[in-house]
Amino acid sequence: xTKDLVGIKEMSKEDIEQVLLTxxxxxxxxxxxIKKVPAxxxxxxxxxxFEPSTRTKTSFELAEKRLSTDVLNFSVPMxxxxxxxxxxxxxxxxxxxxxxxxVIRHASSGAPHFIARNVSASVINAGDGINEHPTQALxxxxxxxxxxxxxxxxxxxxxxxxxxxRVAKSNIYLLSKFNTSIRLIGPPTLIxxxxxxxxxxxxxxxxxxxxxxVVMMLRIQTERQGRGFFPSTREYSKYWGMDMRRLNLTGKNxxxxxxxxxxxxxxxxxxxxxxxxSVVLDQVTNGIAVRMAVMYLLAGNGKN
Amino acid sequence: MEKINxxxxxxxxxxxxxxxxINGIGDVIIKGGAIAAINLKNGKRxxxxxxxxxxxxxxxxxxxxDAAGLYVLxxxxxxxxxxxxxxxxxxxxISTGTMAAVRGGFTSVCAMPNTNPVNDNPTVxxxxxxxxxxxGFCSVYPIGAITKGQKGEELAEIGLxxxxxxxxxxxxxxxxxSSIVMRRALEYSRTFNVPIISHCExxxxxxxxxxxxxxxxxxxGLKGVPSAAEEVMVARDIILSELTGGRLHxxxxxxxxxxxxxxxxxxxxxxxxxxxxPHYFSITEDAVKVYNTNAKVNPPLRSxxxxxxxxxxxxxxxxxxxxxxxxxxxxxxKLQEFDKSPxxxxxxxxxxxxxxxxxxxxVLTLDALAEKMAFNPARIVGIDKGTxxxxxxxxxxxxxxxxxxxxxxxxxxxxxxxxxxDNWPLKGIPVITIVRGKIAFSVERTAFSEGSGIHE
Numbered sequence: 001x002t003k004d005l006v007g008i009k010e011m012s013k014e015d016i017e018q019v020l021l022t023x024x025x026x027x028x029x030x031x032x033x034i035k036k037v038p039a040x041x042x043x044x045x046x047x048x049x050f051e052p053s054t055r056t057k058t059s060f061e062l063a064e065k066r067l068s069t070d071v072l073n074f075s076v077p078m079x080x081x082x083x084x085x086x087x088x089x090x091x092x093x094x095x096x097x098x099x100x101x102x103v104i105r106h107a108s109s110g111a112p113h114f115i116a117r118n119v120s121a122s123v124i125n126a127g128d129g130i131n132e133h134p135t136q137a138l139x140x141x142x143x144x145x146x147x148x149x150x151x152x153x154x155x156x157x158x159x160x161x162x163x164x165x166r167v168a169k170s171n172i173y174l175l176s177k178f179n180t181s182i183r184l185i186g187p188p189t190l191i192x193x194x195x196x197x198x199x200x201x202x203x204x205x206x207x208x209x210x211x212x213x214v215v216m217m218l219r220i221q222t223e224r225q226g227r228g229f230f231p232s233t234r235e236y237s238k239y240w241g242m243d244m245r246r247l248n249l250t251g252k253n254x255x256x257x258x259x260x261x262x263x264x265x266x267x268x269x270x271x272x273x274x275x276x277x278s279v280v281l282d283q284v285t286n287g288i289a290v291r292m293a294v295m296y297l298l299a300g301n302g303k304n
Numbered sequence: 305m306e307k308i309n310x311x312x313x314x315x316x317x318x319x320x321x322x323x324x325x326i327n328g329i330g331d332v333i334i335k336g337g338a339i340a341a342i343n344l345k346n347g348k349r350x351x352x353x354x355x356x357x358x359x360x361x362x363x364x365x366x367x368x369x370d371a372a373g374l375y376v377l378x379x380x381x382x383x384x385x386x387x388x389x390x391x392x393x394x395x396x397x398i399s400t401g402t403m404a405a406v407r408g409g410f411t412s413v414c415a416m417p418n419t420n421p422v423n424d425n426p427t428v429x430x431x432x433x434x435x436x437x438x439x440g441f442c443s444v445y446p447i448g449a450i451t452k453g454q455k456g457e458e459l460a461e462i463g464l465x466x467x468x469x470x471x472x473x474x475x476x477x478x479x480x481x482s483s484i485v486m487r488r489a490l491e492y493s494r495t496f497n498v499p500i501i502s503h504c505e506x507x508x509x510x511x512x513x514x515x516x517x518x519x520x521x522x523x524x525g526l527k528g529v530p531s532a533a534e535e536v537m538v539a540r541d542i543i544l545s546e547l548t549g550g551r552l553h554x555x556x557x558x559x560x561x562x563x564x565x566x567x568x569x570x571x572x573x574x575x576x577x578x579x580x581x582p583h584y585f586s587i588t589e590d591a592v593k594v595y596n597t598n599a600k601v602n603p604p605l606r607s608x609x610x611x612x613x614x615x616x617x618x619x620x621x622x623x624x625x626x627x628x629x630x631x632x633x634x635x636x637x638k639l640q641e642f643d644k645s646p647x648x649x650x651x652x653x654x655x656x657x658x659x660x661x662x663x664x665x666x667v668l669t670l671d672a673l674a675e676k677m678a679f680n681p682a683r684i685v686g687i688d689k690g691t692x693x694x695x696x697x698x699x700x701x702x703x704x705x706x707x708x709x710x711x712x713x714x715x716x717x718x719x720x721x722x723x724x725x726d727n728w729p730l731k732g733i734p735v736i737t738i739v740r741g742k743i744a745f746s747v748e749r750t751a752f753s754e755g756s757g758i759h760e
Contacts, residue, residue, distance in 0.1 A: 009523065088639050108641035109525035110595030129643070131525025169525060195519030 317371025379411025379699025391420025490550025632720020
């Protein structure tokens with residue numbers, strides 16, 4: 001792998017496969033009684049979260065600790081960012097501490113790319129604006145592999161606010177590198193033109209769900225309602241919410257995924273979220289293994 | 305002792321002056337800061353020229369420029385420049401901005417009013433003019449704001465600013481969102497027969513976008529501005545111009561749809577003129593890839609199809625002017641997250657070279673380029689510039705069309721090094737820029753001459 005993980009777009013299929021393979025070894029580690037390995041002992045990681053995050057941050061932090069790295073958490077409300085420091089100065093300062101990894105979440109698309117150009121540490125994108133969330137797509141792929149054994153030949157529906165979802169974008173870029181069929185389902189206001197990624201668009205959810213193997217639900221941001229993307233969560237739920245009736249329109253072995261946090265009763269009904277078809281909690285566990293794999297490989301391991 | 309440079313003889317250059325239909329080898333004489341005579345060496349003997357020339361012999365203040373193999377054009381006029389002073393002197397000053405202008409071959413620039421304070425009253429206008437007379441390297445014509453504080457609500461003192469020296473009015477950087485305010489501005493401006501320059505952007509439709517809307521904006525995760533955000537305002541302003549009879553000038557045209565609307569309006573005899581900028585016919589949105597903030601500009605860089613339409617608009621006369629929209633920013637301001645970085649390209653020092661690419665490509669003749677970079681902007685703004693007609697100001701740009709250079713942003717004399725054209729090879733540069741009979745810039749001497757910013 002290259003120095004940084006800024007996006008799935010920038011990754012080769014081989015790199016992705018290597019992450020998935022390495023993650024399965026780390027998943028085995030996580031099943032042990034003692035879950036910690038000395039793989040990256042002596043390395044320092046800073047978690048630089050400019051946006052509120054509980055899940056991704058916790059997952060990264062746990063992955064970092066399982067790898068025996070020294071972890072620094074840089075939380076924005078307490079930092080000099082509130083004093084008006086530029087992102088450039090913030091990361092140059094952090095670099096001067098001598099860190100090996102910078103994990104960044106930022107509201108501006110391209111912020112990880114900007115940082116990666118300006119520091120020698122490895123930069124890992126933990127979500128940038130409405131661009132990408134590459135480790136989420138990797139853990140989603142890992143979770144699909146775990147349940148279905150392969151990505152090839154699968155029909156996958158990504159449902160909801162594609163426009164504002166960095167999870168959806170990263171998943172589209174990842175899945176399109178494999179032999180999959182991708183369907184995007186949602187209201188026209190939330191489905192952007194994505195060009196050559198070979199996706200099918202359905203505004204009618206019932207039609208779009210036919211023969212689907214994997215359902216990826218996206219969190220719908222309720223504040224989008226006020227900005228005119230859809231009239232109400234009630235109406236949204238009627239046309240694009242996942243419930244048992246709709247789940248039964250898909251194949252028998254169809255799995256349902258959600259990156260969390262879920263809006264129960266809006267984009268996903270509770271009976272679906274809690275059903276045996278839901279892999280939401282597997283995604284959470286797999287996230288740690290995948291993030292361990294990413295850091296392990298970026299540190300230069302796994303090279304022939 | 306400083307040389308007076310009272311008489312300047314530019315010998316044997318290839319003179320291009322669309323205002324008089326001149327395209328031929330000859331000499332230009334500038335006397336007392338004004339064009340005195342032109343002698344074309346096409347066999348005819350120009351009596352007026354000989355009379356002037358005979359009086360030159362033996363004069364100690366005669367300076368001769370050998371322009372053999374070079375093009376001699378009327379001094380270029382940029383009708384869309386941000387000089388940033390007063391208020392944003394960390395980005396550019398009247399001194400550095402006009403220095404960049406003469407290095408780029410411009411002898412006059414029109415300064416946009418989005419300064420701090422805004423040029424929305426005659427006091428600011430006078431400040432700019434006085435500062436330019438003292439420190440400027442070329443002529444500076446301030447553009448006044450259409451509305452107070454560029455807020456789009458109340459008309460600014462257009463008449464008083466006109467009397468103080470403003471020759472056009474614009475809220476550039478911001479649109480006049482209210483249709484009734486735009487209607488009043490177009491109506492009221494008729495008193496002074498000045499153009500209203502419209503920054504066409506429907507703000508709610510642009511929705512804080514930071515680049516062109518399309519597949520690339522989706523895959524970069526950046527919010528897009530649809531072409532429609534420009535086009536609905538172009539259409540609105542054309543309709544208001546027709547309603548009021550006011551003179552409308554569309555700034556920085558970036559889309560194929562705008563070109564089509566302006567073409568139709570001109571066919572219907574509506575008083576509309578239009579400009580585009582070198583970046584809109586030279587590069588596409590692809591320049592934004594890897595989040596290059598130096599390619600962030602408003603309106604945003606568009607598609608190949610838009611470039612083709614803009615070139616066609618330049619070719620058929622729909623677009624009258626090539627302006628720079630010179631928008632210098634401090635390095636720190638561009639060294640930020642893409643969506644936080646300000647929009648704008650430092651354009652004065654690359655505009656002519658990029659314009660000459662159109663001549664090389666066969667889109668424009670050199671005569672047409674001179675028309676769009678000198679004569680037309682002067683005509684639209686109503687200043688006696690952009691011509692080599694005897695009696696006009698002695699503003700001349702001498703171009704070496706064969707000289708090849710590589711653009712070096714760090715070497716810009718503008719304080720704004722923000723250009724997406726860094727390291728581009730260009731063929732053709734201004735070698736001497738003469739402002740009112742005085743050599744303001746010479747590439748050989750790499751010398752600038754201050755204090756040419758005299759204003760009539």
